[in-house]
Every structure is written in structure tokens, then in C-alpha cells.
Amino acid sequence: MDPASRKVTEYIDRNKNRILDFLCEFVSKKSINHGTPGTGDELEAQNWVRERFQEMGYDEVDYWFPDEAQKRPNVAGILKGKMGGRSLILQGHVDVVPVPDSELGLWKTDPWKGTVANGNVYGRGAGDTKGGNTAMIWASKAIIDCGIKLKGDLLVESVIGEESQEGETIGAADTIKRGHTAQFAIVSEPTNCEIHTESPGVFLFELTVPGKSSHTASRNQVIFPQRYGIDTGMSVGVDAISRMKMFLDLFERLELQWNQRWRSKVLGSGGYPVPNDKQGVGLFTINPSFIEGGTYLGSVPGYCKLTCNVWYPSWLKVDDVISELRERVHALAQTDDWLRENPPLLNGPVLQNWRPFKIDVDFEGVKVLASSYEEATGEKATHSGFRATCDATWLNENGVPAVTFGPGGLELGVHGPNEYVPIDELIRCAKVYALTIVNWCGVKT
Template sequence: MTLAAQAHIVHRATQINTVVDDLQTLIKFKSVTPQQAGAIDWLSGQLRTLGFNCEQFTFNKVTNLIAKISFGDGPNYAFSGHIDVVPASGGPWRAEPFSGEIIDGAIYGRGAADMKGGVAAMLSASRALISHVAEKQGTFYWLITSDEEGEAEYGSLLIAERLAQQGIQLDGCIVGEPTSHLHIGDTIKNGRRGALSARLVINGKAGHVAYPENTINAAHLSADVVKRLTNITWQRDEHSSKTSVQITGINIANVVDNMVPARCEMTFNIRYSHGYKSSDIKNDIQFALADLQQYIDIEWQRPCESFYTSHQTHNCLLAKVEQAVFDITGSYPLLSTSGGTSDGRFFANQYTQVIECGVRNHTIHQVNEHVPISDLLKIEQIYTRLLEQIFILVER
């Protein structure tokens, strides 16, 4: 074995130990939304060691980090992620949920997959990029928040606003959310459906059930509303991104069986194709219910806009992620816009391509959330390859 080969083996073994240690360290921070619990402080210290300039700011108990390193003229790319986690309740764990214990070759703990595993892997990939002796180009940002699992009011939204205020325009953003399904790299997200919730109140007229002609039955109207909402034809749906309406609650506070109910409260949620914006969805629903407007009041809640990144003719981030996945796994990933919303929506615009790529999502938010070490190492390799494609100058 040559000295170069021996050096590579030693370097790789060091990387493996480091990425595992980093994830265990991150899991030990009890960073339940919105608390960062020291996780962002630690991460900021690691990035400063690599030469990043780090800015932390806190608003309403949420901590955000913008870290930046510039290699010279070139594109601006960012890694976006979160270190906050959902509470670790709900049943017996194989290990204490904030221990990061290794069991049967996997690292257990809240946030192991969603998404401290992605953060640890990208940190290792960033170290590899910085240590690479080749000439580099562009500017690399880290955008980290402690407010993704909650209402997301003071996290990535404020980061995006601060970048805009500073005149920073990103060419692309890699989001480290857990996107893989059965195998690492088998699925990536090149967009997300939008989400919109609503609370609808139906106001009828109470009266005796024996004289329905003198009443307006709010329960009957609710049935009509449900039928109309679920029968809307969404003309602007994309083939791979369908709009769906789900009724999530119907409440009629009427305990008297001989009285027509005068009031009904209904809640529903729409997950909508990237062919729409939230304003379009509101318009279509209000059109479907137009002749019932005198009976209903709608309060719209928690709009999360859709976004979509297609293949570009120049400087295509989607193509770079696909190639990085192929280089490491031997297969190209499936493109998807399924699942819930993500912070990618805050960075996506006509200038910024947003792609999500991360570990498997089969245990996220569950008891015994974990990530196999082999998966962690593979996503770290994908990230390393991707950063090489983005920032390292090669003769073309």
C-alpha cells in the first residue's frame, strides 16, 4: 500500500469518528423548540474554527445563525438547517433520548434524523471542503435556526429577511431535511406543496326540529360545505404535485335532540400544488362557497407557500445534487414534492434554487428516533461531493 493510500485511510477513519462524535454532541443539547440549549453556540464555534464569520441573533427566544466564508468571486450557495427538535415523549426509548447512544450500529436520540444528522454530516463535509488544497470559488453560507419545528415565525423567515436587507442573493440553497425513503439518496425534494389551514364558522338559525321551515340548519349546511370543498377541481395542479383538502374537525355544540343547531365550526387544511399560491387557493374556495357567504365566516391560518425548483440551463443545483448522489450511490434520486412543509420556502425565489437532501425519514418524531452510522457516513459523502462540485475550481 502506498503512503498516499495509507494517508487516505487514516483521514477517512478520522472523518468517520468526527461525524459520529459531532452528531452525538448535537443530540445531547436538549434543544426543544425554540430553545437552542447551547447547540448553536457549539456549532458557531466549530464553524469559526474553519474560518467562517458567524453572526448570531435572538428574537422571542429563537436563536438564529448566519455563518459565511468566501473563497473569492463566484456563486453564493447556502446550507439551511435547524437544530431544534420536538419533545421526546410518547413511550419507552431504548436509550435516553438526549444521550446519542450507539445501539446496533445506529445513533439514537431525538433529532438524530430530523435534522441533527444532516447538520453533523454537512459540518464534516465543510471541514473536507476547507481542507481541500484545490482553488475554490464563491461564497458558502450556513443558515441555522432553532425555530423550525414550531410556528417558524422567528427563524428562517427572519434569516431570509436579514440576507435581503444585506443585499445578499443566493444562487442556491441545500436544505438538510431527511428526504431519503428506503436508501440514502433515493429521494430528494425539489419543491414542496403549500399548506393553508382555515377555521370556518357556519351561522344558521335555531328552532324546533318539528318546524324545519322556520330554521336554517347549520349541520346540514356543513355537509354541503364539505361536499363543495372536496369536489373542487384544481385545474392548475402539476402531475407530480396534487392539491388535496382534508376536513380536520366539525363541531356542533348542540346537546338538545329536538333543536336545529344554529352554529357549526369546521376546520380544514389544504395541501396545494406548486401551481398555486395561497391567494389562489383562497379565491377558488371562496368561489366554490360564494352563494353561502351570508352564512359563513372564514379565518385563514398558517399559510405556507409552495415552491418548486426545475432543471436550469446554467449553474443547475438540481443537476449537481443528482450527480453527487449518483457518484456516491450509483443511482439517481427520485424527485419529489411530497410531505409537509419546510424552511426551504423562505429561501426559494426566482433567483434561488432550493433542493432538500438528507438522511432517511422513517423514524422522525418517533420514539427511538435514530440514524444508522452507515447512513450518516453516506450522506456525509454526498454532501462532500456536492460541495466539491459547487466550490472547487476545475478546468473545463
């Protein structure tokens, strides 16, 4: 380790308790986003971040409202490079998902007060992504407090609106519109300290299967063959909910085939080296998120609507996936007398359409992040794909190559009760961020 790297890692070890206090206080700044545009309340937390940034001694702290009608600021702390070295963005979202009343009783600690216990920090946002943000902020604080002068620019950004896909508009993407760009970016999502160079995309579609309502007293005629001359089957009624079963089966078979068909070294494969990957294999799924149907308590159900959430690989377009779904639904409908004449309707994307991201695993920034990981931990970094979507998509789409790398995991209570981040991962990531700053931006000696 060179002297600058040794100084910053020792600084982080020395300040472990202050880092934990910082995260606990950060958690208490309720920055709830209800998940739809315009419902984020990030103001108090962002004001707190701005104050911390101002105390730290960045060359510049930028704080701005991307949409004047909403009091939802983004904040960036900037260290200006002294000699035209490579520039780096460390970015994390400040908004967190709500804690529903129905889940409050399941929490063992107060979700709105960070709590240190069992080697973890518990609290809403501890993993997603105030833990990662804390590690990024303290990595930059280590650089400043150790008196290290960087050759390239460093930007540490706290952004709004990730949970509501507003990163595409007023959050992550807006930082670039504001003029804050760099040659490489790391997004602080919880990746179990794995380097994620790719994510799948996600969208939802609705499938509506038509039926034919009739009195439940005539259900016998709807479902059982009748004597010659008596009406039976679809001339009397069609149970749309029952018809939906064939499509549920179809989608289950399809998600199995997708994971046999769509394979890559990075995304959904278990990563490499495999034994360290925590996410598992088979990311391409069709989840039945909602189902509704039926028209009246005394009627054979006249319609059924299924809403599915689909994860697809980074190398496909959403329209390609929807085309396949339409073809499969159409082909299956041809096997049924009623559905051949009364085709089901597939509508999508609806509700959400979040595109994937992908950068080359051989990109120089990825190599520097991986070697910094090795330098900080003495172990090889695990490369994999992120299992969810995040703001890295909007950075990549706006010309800044971005990966995700951060402490905690999506399976550690994120978007559920008892969210937490392991302290050893928090500290490990702070060191890796700090060494990546040193190794990527360069140090003026």
C-alpha cells in the first residue's frame, strides 16, 4: 500500500464509531418516498447532508431544486482535481421506502432511529442506501482530513427520487444536466460488496382474459357436458378465472425456459468467482403481482386480469420481450374454442418500465475498483450483475459509465422489516471507495 492509501484506511478504522453515529443519525432523518412521482419527502435529510458537506471542507457544495414546484433538492460535494486526473462520481439516493403500519410491529428496533446491535446497523434505509452513502461520504472525508490532494475531480452526490424512478428526471439524471459529470461513477446500492456491472430491466404487463357471465345456478351447464339439445359450455357461460390458469402455467414454463436460454457470465449467472456471489442464479422471472376477476357474487366470472412483473436481460429491448409474450399468449389461445374467438388482451408496459444498464467488465474504472478492493481486503473482488434496477441506468444513459458497489444486500430487510447493514461491510466499502478515489483520481505528491 502506498502512503496515501495507508493513511485513509487507518483513518477509517480509527473513526469507526463516528461513522456508525453518522449513519444512525442519517437514518433518523426520515426521507420517505411513497414510490410514485412527486411523493418524496427528502428535504430534511438533504438539508442535513448539505450541513455535513459544508462542515467537511469540500471546494464546493452544490444544492439545488431540479423542480421549483417541489422542495426536493439534490446535493453534491465537490473536490476539485489539481492536475487534470481522472474524475469520479460517488453517488447514492437519499430517499427510502415507507414503513407500513402493518409492518411496524415486526421491527425489533425503531425503524426511524439507527440502532447498532449484533454487528449490524438497523433502521429504514440502513441498507438502501444510507449505509452506502455514509461509506462514500466518509471515504471522501478521509481524503480531506488526511490532507490528500487529488489530481482529478471527486464528486460525492446525494440524490432524490430513486424509489419512484424519478432518477430518470429530477434525481440522478439531473445531476448530469446540472453539469456534474465524470469519467466513472459508483452507485452505492447494496451489492454485498460485489462489483455489479450490469442489471436486468423490469416492466409490468396486464393480461385480461374475457369470460362470459352467467348465473351461478347454471354453472353445471357451463362446466359439464349436457344431454344432446341442452345448452352447454360457452353457449351458456365461460369462467374467466379458470381460463387464466393456463396462462399462469404458460408464464411459469416461460420463466424456466428464459433462464435456460438467456445466460451470461455476469448477469444472473452467480457471478465469478462463483463461491462468493450472494444473489443466486436465474434472474429472469415473471411474477404474478396482482390478480383480479369476477363481476358479481352470483355470477360465473366474466373476466380476469393478471398483472405481472417481468425481469429481462440487459441485451434485450422491452418491446422484444413483450412481442414474445404476445406470441405465446396468442398461440395458447388458439388451443381453446372460446379464446380463439375471444382473444385475451395483453397490454404493456404498464405501471413501470425501468431499463437495464450494462458496462464492460474490462472498463478501466471497473479494473481500478477491483484492484482497490483487493488492496483494501486482501481478497479478490466478486463480479456479478445487480439483481434489481437502480440509478446506474440513468447515469449510463446520460454518458457516465456507472457500476453499483455497496455494503448490505437486498435480502437484508431492504423494503421490509428489520432492514440492516453489516458493520464490517460498511467499513470495508468505505475503505474500497477511499482507495478507488486514490487510485482512479490520482494523488498529487
